[in-house]
Amino acid sequence: MNRKTPIQILEFISAFVLFALMGITTVDVIGRxxxxxxxxxxxxxxxMTLALLIYAALPLVTARREHIVIDTLDSFxxxxxxxxxxxxxxxxxxxxxxGIGYLIFNRATRIANYGDTTHVLHIPLAPVAYVMAFMxxxxxxxxxxxxxxxxxxxxxxGPTTT
Numbered sequence: 001m002n003r004k005t006p007i008q009i010l011e012f013i014s015a016f017v018l019f020a021l022m023g024i025t026t027v028d029v030i031g032r033x034x035x036x037x038x039x040x041x042x043x044x045x046x047x048m049t050l051a052l053l054i055y056a057a058l059p060l061v062t063a064r065r066e067h068i069v070i071d072t073l074d075s076f077x078x079x080x081x082x083x084x085x086x087x088x089x090x091x092x093x094x095x096x097x098x099g100i101g102y103l104i105f106n107r108a109t110r111i112a113n114y115g116d117t118t119h120v121l122h123i124p125l126a127p128v129a130y131v132m133a134f135m136x137x138x139x140x141x142x143x144x145x146x147x148x149x150x151x152x153x154x155x156x157x158g159p160t161t162t
Contacts, residue, residue: 007063014056021049041121048118048128055135062097062142065151083151090147097140105133 004012028042039045061067074082108129116125 007060010056010060014053014060017049017053017056021046021053024049041118041123044118044121044123048123051128052131055132058135059139059142062093062139062146065146067093086151087147090143094140094143094147097136097143101133101136101140104129104136108133 024039024042024045028039028046032038077085108126111129112124112126117123118125
C-alpha cells in the first residue's frame with residue numbers, strides 16, 4: 001500500500017481546487033458568452049476556491065522554501081551571518097504565520113457564530129475560514145521545523161561552457 005505524505009496530500013488538494021477553479025471559470029465564460037447566462041454564484045465559487053487554493057499552497061511553498069527572497073546583500077555577508085539571518089527570518093516568519101493563524105481562527109469562530117453565508121448560493125463561510133486558519137497554522141509549524149534544518153545555498157549560474 002502506497003501511503004501519501006502530508007505534502008503529497010496538499011499537492012493533490014491544491015491541484016483539485018485549481019482544477020475546480022478552472023472548471024467554474026470555463027462554465028461561467030461559456031454560459032456568459034454563448035448562452036447569455038452566467039453561472040449563478042460563479043463569483044462566489046471563484047472567490048472561495050481561490051482562497052482555498054492560496055491557503056492550501058502556502059504550506060507547500062513554505063516547505064520548499066520557495067517564498068520570494070531578496071538577496072542583494074548576501075554576497076557581502078559571511079556564511080555565519082547569512083545563517084544567522086536565515087534562522088532569524090525563519091523564526092520571525094513562524095511567529096507571524098502563527099499570529100495570522102490565530103487571528104483567522106478567531107474570525108472563523110465569529111463567522112460560524114453569526115452563521116454567515118454567501119449572498120447568492122447561501123454557502124456557509126465558516127468552513128472555508130477554518131480551513132484557511134488550519135493551513136496558516138500548518139505553515140507556521142512547517143516554518144518552525146525549518147528553523148532547525150540546513151538551508152541549501154543557491155549559486156549564481158553564469159555562462160556555461162561546453
